[in-house]
Amino acid sequence: MTTATVSRWDRFRESFFWYSFKRDKVAILSTLVLVLMVFAAVFAPLLAPTDPYDLAQINIMNSELPPAGLDGSDPAFPLGTDAQGRDLLSTILYGTRVSLLIGFGAVVLQAALGILFGLLAGYLGGKVDSILMRIADVQLSFSTLMVAIIVGAVFKASFGNLMFGEIAIYMLIFIIGVAEWPQIARTVRASVLAEKKKEYVDAAKVMGFGTPRIMFRHILPNTLSPIFVIATVQIANAIISEAALSFLGLGMPETQPSLGSLIKSGFDYIQSGSWWITLIPGLVLVVLVLVINLLGDWSRDVMNPRLYKG
Amino acid sequence: MTSPLVSIRGLEKRFDLSGNLLEQITFEGGRFRRKQEAVHAINGVDLDVQRGEALCVVGESGCGKSTVARTVMGLLSPSGGEIHYDGQRIDNLDGKDALPYRRKMQMIFQNPYASLNPRMTIQQTLEEPIRFHHPDWSDIEVRDKIHEVMHSVGIDPDWGSRFGHEFSGGQRQRIAIARALAVDPEFIVADEPISALDVSIQAQVLNLLMDAQESRGLTYLFITHDLAVVEHFGTRVAVMYLGRVCELADTATLFATPRHPYTQALLSAIPKLEDDRPNHIRLQGEVPTPVNLPSGCVFHGRCPYANERCRAEVPELIATDEGARVACHAVEEGRL
Numbered sequence: 001m002t003t004a005t006v007s008r009w010d011r012f013r014e015s016f017f018w019y020s021f022k023r024d025k026v027a028i029l030s031t032l033v034l035v036l037m038v039f040a041a042v043f044a045p046l047l048a049p050t051d052p053y054d055l056a057q058i059n060i061m062n063s064e065l066p067p068a069g070l071d072g073s074d075p076a077f078p079l080g081t082d083a084q085g086r087d088l089l090s091t092i093l094y095g096t097r098v099s100l101l102i103g104f105g106a107v108v109l110q111a112a113l114g115i116l117f118g119l120l121a122g123y124l125g126g127k128v129d130s131i132l133m134r135i136a137d138v139q140l141s142f143s144t145l146m147v148a149i150i151v152g153a154v155f156k157a158s159f160g161n162l163m164f165g166e167i168a169i170y171m172l173i174f175i176i177g178v179a180e181w182p183q184i185a186r187t188v189r190a191s192v193l194a195e196k197k198k199e200y201v202d203a204a205k206v207m208g209f210g211t212p213r214i215m216f217r218h219i220l221p222n223t224l225s226p227i228f229v230i231a232t233v234q235i236a237n238a239i240i241s242e243a244a245l246s247f248l249g250l251g252m253p254e255t256q257p258s259l260g261s262l263i264k265s266g267f268d269y270i271q272s273g274s275w276w277i278t279l280i281p282g283l284v285l286v287v288l289v290l291v292i293n294l295l296g297d298w299s300r301d302v303m304n305p306r307l308y309k310g
Numbered sequence: 311m312t313s314p315l316v317s318i319r320g321l322e323k324r325f326d327l328s329g330n331l332l333e334q335i336t337f338e339g340g341r342f343r344r345k346q347e348a349v350h351a352i353n354g355v356d357l358d359v360q361r362g363e364a365l366c367v368v369g370e371s372g373c374g375k376s377t378v379a380r381t382v383m384g385l386l387s388p389s390g391g392e393i394h395y396d397g398q399r400i401d402n403l404d405g406k407d408a409l410p411y412r413r414k415m416q417m418i419f420q421n422p423y424a425s426l427n428p429r430m431t432i433q434q435t436l437e438e439p440i441r442f443h444h445p446d447w448s449d450i451e452v453r454d455k456i457h458e459v460m461h462s463v464g465i466d467p468d469w470g471s472r473f474g475h476e477f478s479g480g481q482r483q484r485i486a487i488a489r490a491l492a493v494d495p496e497f498i499v500a501d502e503p504i505s506a507l508d509v510s511i512q513a514q515v516l517n518l519l520m521d522a523q524e525s526r527g528l529t530y531l532f533i534t535h536d537l538a539v540v541e542h543f544g545t546r547v548a549v550m551y552l553g554r555v556c557e558l559a560d561t562a563t564l565f566a567t568p569r570h571p572y573t574q575a576l577l578s579a580i581p582k583l584e585d586d587r588p589n590h591i592r593l594q595g596e597v598p599t600p601v602n603l604p605s606g607c608v609f610h611g612r613c614p615y616a617n618e619r620c621r622a623e624v625p626e627l628i629a630t631d632e633g634a635r636v637a638c639h640a641v642e643e644g645r646l
Contacts, residue, residue: 199420200426202417207439
């Protein structure tokens with residue numbers, strides 16, 4: 001009876017998921033890089049040499065210093081400084097934190113809306129399905145950027161720059177989350193349509209369980225694999241959307257920059273030789289999005305029900 | 311005769327094929343017409359299930375046997391007719407009113423690979439219905455009940471922390487039976503519970519169902535297409551064809567003296583060991599589509615004894631001398 005008392009950890013270690021992870025070098029490398037970046041972002045206040053939000057630590061005389069190894073570099077600023085004299089390394093660490101926060105936050109909001117509406121549409125069917133999916137279609141027919149630009153511009157005009165800086169992060173999470181929920185809702189609906197025909201759902205109905213219990217406790221756990229896959233890809237998308245908005249000047253303000261607004265702030269100086277202010281945050285953004293997408297692709301392959309049953 | 315536990319009266323079930331109003335409008339012969347089509351899965355079925363018996367429903371694929379089972383269990387709502395449980399009409403109950411009957415009536419499904427939730431352990435699968443129907447029970451009472459049903463179906467209670475996919479088909483079906491038994495039902499609808507299993511396992515599961523019937527006083531409505539199982543298991547047999555019951559009799563009577571032409575053809579198709587000169591009754595043609603039902607007796611197109619009356623008039627179930635009930639004009643008129 002030793003096998004009867006296997007823990008969840010043992011089960012996970014014997015799973016196909018873990019097995020294929022161990023054999024995939026790209027997945028391992030991507031995970032390492034992602035974990036490193038998340039770690040650096042979460043512990044940015046401890047790791048960063050200076051606090052870019054603290055104006056007292058910034059000296060305008062240090063502005064536009066090049067990264068270490070180039071002429072005129074200062075050993076105190078290994079990645080150089082930006083136009084306001086902020087240490088670029090610290091700013092990037094804080095910026096990654098903001099970008100990841102918006103990425104995760106937006107996907108949590110997307111998932112909450114998408115799972116709820118997807119479950120309702122898929123399980124109840126009929127009119128509820130038609131109405132919810134038409135709303136999703138309408139929502140998808142606006143591009144995320146367009147909605148974000150309009151909402152962002154309205155917010156900025158009505159709250160003023162100072163106030164906007166404080167709520168910008170929540171506003172971005174809200175905009176990206178609301179604009180992209182149909183992606184998850186459609187995925188959930190498709191899996192629910194497949195799951196609700198299975199006999200375990202009939203068995204639950206015969207037991208007299210209520211609709212919410214069947215939806216959330218019986219069907220939802222069986223649709224988590226595709227949700228996981230699409231959520232991974234959506235985090236990358238949300239980070240890109242945020243960067244694009246910030247680049248357009250509608251995202252995070254310069255005082256608490258995300259990776260996108262860092263790229264933008266350096267863009268004005270790229271012709272005057274200070275390329276590093278744009279290039280280094282740009283590289284960080286590309287690597288961050290790339291590893292998330294690679295992980296998303298890998299998990300899609302692993303969790304594909306046609307390749308793997310269980 | 312005591313009153314039946316479950317009685318089905320004039321049950322009908324149609325599945326709409328034509329979709330919404332826009333899709334129904336067709337252009338034919340120069341004018342727009344509204345066209346509605348439906349599959350007539352059950353067309354007026356009358357059945358009584360007596361306490362303690364195992365009523366087997368047999369028939370070929372698509373004759374509506376599973377639809378009868380699912381309608382009785384409330385998984386489908388009937389298009390017409392009534393279902394009574396212990397004298398109380400249940401087909402129009404919903405939500406809270408239906409809950410007491412949910413506990414008394416349980417169902418065992420065909421596919422043991424799909425009937426257990428893949429994300430739940432066996433323990434969770436069995437525990438949930440017990441806690442749902444007995445919210446006042448203590449943890450110890452719930453645990454004892456789970457152990458009791460697992461023992462009774464021959465599953466080691468120590469396996470509770472495993473998931474459904476770690477078991478074989480026969481073991482899964484035992485677990486599905488345990489789930490049905492966990493709420494102490496009186497009446498179990500079994501929808502082809504052994505047809506997805508290996509032959510060697512079929513007998514085990516069948517014996518398990520019979521043991522449970524004996525020890526718990528269960529009543530079964532047993533849906534199957536396997537005539538050997540019927541002979542072994544059934545108290546009475548109902549033969550269905552195209553959504554209607556064509557013969558209803560005690561098992562021994564039906565196998566000894568089948569009266570309806572369809573039943574005769576069905577029984578002659580059972581392979582026998584001394585089958586060097588098979589004398590199967592070969593029926594002409596195919597089962598008609600349930601979308602456009604034939605007029606009169608649904609079997610008339612393939613029946614060698616059909617006459618004008620069979621083509622025009624729907625036969626009712628009529629008692630014969632042997633105690634069977636047969637829906638056939640030829641039997642009624644003594645032509646057969």
